[in-house]
Amino acid sequence: IKDMADDEAIQATNDDASECKRYAVQLGYWSDPFINFFVKQTGRKAPEINRGYYARVKGIEVFVDKFLKLSGEKGQIINLGAGFDTLYWRLKEAGKCPANFIELDFPSITARKCYHIKKHKQLIDTLNTEDGEIRFSTTDLHAANYHLVGIDLRHISELTNKLTQAEVNFNLPTMFLAECVLVYIDTSAASALLKWLAGKFPNSIFVNYEQVNMKDKFGQVMLSNLRSRGCLLAGVEDCESLETQQRRFTINSWEGSNAWTMVEVYDSLPQDDRSRIEHIEMLDERELLIQLLQHYCISVAWNGQTFKNLSIAQG
Numbered sequence: 001i002k003d004m005a006d007d008e009a010i011q012a013t014n015d016d017a018s019e020c021k022r023y024a025v026q027l028g029y030w031s032d033p034f035i036n037f038f039v040k041q042t043g044r045k046a047p048e049i050n051r052g053y054y055a056r057v058k059g060i061e062v063f064v065d066k067f068l069k070l071s072g073e074k075g076q077i078i079n080l081g082a083g084f085d086t087l088y089w090r091l092k093e094a095g096k097c098p099a100n101f102i103e104l105d106f107p108s109i110t111a112r113k114c115y116h117i118k119k120h121k122q123l124i125d126t127l128n129t130e131d132g133e134i135r136f137s138t139t140d141l142h143a144a145n146y147h148l149v150g151i152d153l154r155h156i157s158e159l160t161n162k163l164t165q166a167e168v169n170f171n172l173p174t175m176f177l178a179e180c181v182l183v184y185i186d187t188s189a190a191s192a193l194l195k196w197l198a199g200k201f202p203n204s205i206f207v208n209y210e211q212v213n214m215k216d217k218f219g220q221v222m223l224s225n226l227r228s229r230g231c232l233l234a235g236v237e238d239c240e241s242l243e244t245q246q247r248r249f250t251i252n253s254w255e256g257s258n259a260w261t262m263v264e265v266y267d268s269l270p271q272d273d274r275s276r277i278e279h280i281e282m283l284d285e286r287e288l289l290i291q292l293l294q295h296y297c298i299s300v301a302w303n304g305q306t307f308k309n310l311s312i313a314q315g
């Protein structure tokens with residue numbers, strides 16, 4: 001029962017992320033015409049939170065763009081713990097579509113996502129490509145190059161089957177995305193997942209956004225950091241530092257890895273864009289933003305030569 005309560009709390013983190021994204025979009029931090037189909041209302045969020053989300057979304061986009069350039073039309077994106085993420089629709093709108101796009105999350109989340117997709121013509125029409133056939137179950141959706149699949153990522157034995165249903169091709173250049181997901185999975189299950197993916201996808205890149213620098217000056221994981229929004233951060237050990245974030249990949253069969261705090265990511269974003277969003281809301285204490293950004297990072301890991309050593313730098 002305790003585990004079920006924790007799983008529900010973990011699933012609720014998706015509502016939180018989606019609401020924060022919607023609020024920042026509403027204020028004009030970035031454009032996303034699709035998020036409001038998934039989230040109806042949001043409360044006010046603090047300016048540093050909005051800037052933090054801006055850096056998160058833009059930082060991920062930098063790697064998505066690099067991946068799509070390097071893989072051409074042949075790339076495949078697999079979003080782990082995708083929640084209500086709208087990346088597929090944003091890419092489609094920008095005319096940048098990979099060969100296949102697969103989203104995985106708990107069945108309770110994918111069922112809600114299926115419902116919203118079915119309900120909104122703008123979402124479902126985007127899926128209508130090629131033969132136009134779309135297959136639905138309560139929790140899963142399969143279209144020409146978009147697949148939404150319900151699974152508990154701790155259950156690796158189900159992954160092959162679920163990915164096969166999603167028409168995965170293990171030999172295509174593949175990008176994995178995990179935005180605030182692995183931290184909710186205990187270290188041994190997350191390691192097993194990373195190792196399994198490394199073994200199956202020889203030409204791939206993993207882009208991971210999550211917490212970092214979770215220890216205090218005495219080297220202890222700060223107790224207040226063990227839980228977030230009421231749920232256990234089971235994988236917090238790997239979030240200790242940029243080194244542990246990198247090492248979790250290399251000890252699980254990934255060839256190489258790199259990591260940046262979100263301070264570095266923020267500072268690497270185009271100056272014009274940063275100036276624009278810094279004028280949206282006043283932020284009296286820049287220190288607040290820096291403190292927040294220091295506790296999150298983007299790490300990337302790769303297998304094969306194509307995506308070796310990609311950096312956060314633009315271009």
Ligand code: SAM
Nearest residue numbers: 011013014017081082083105106152153179180
């Ligand atoms: N990636 C999305 C984003 O950034 O908007 C959602 C982030 S939300 C903080 C974390 C997501 O990870 C939730 O949707 C949750 O259901 C999913 N998740 C966590 N543990 C999972 C597991 N074991 N299996 C499948 N999904 C999981």
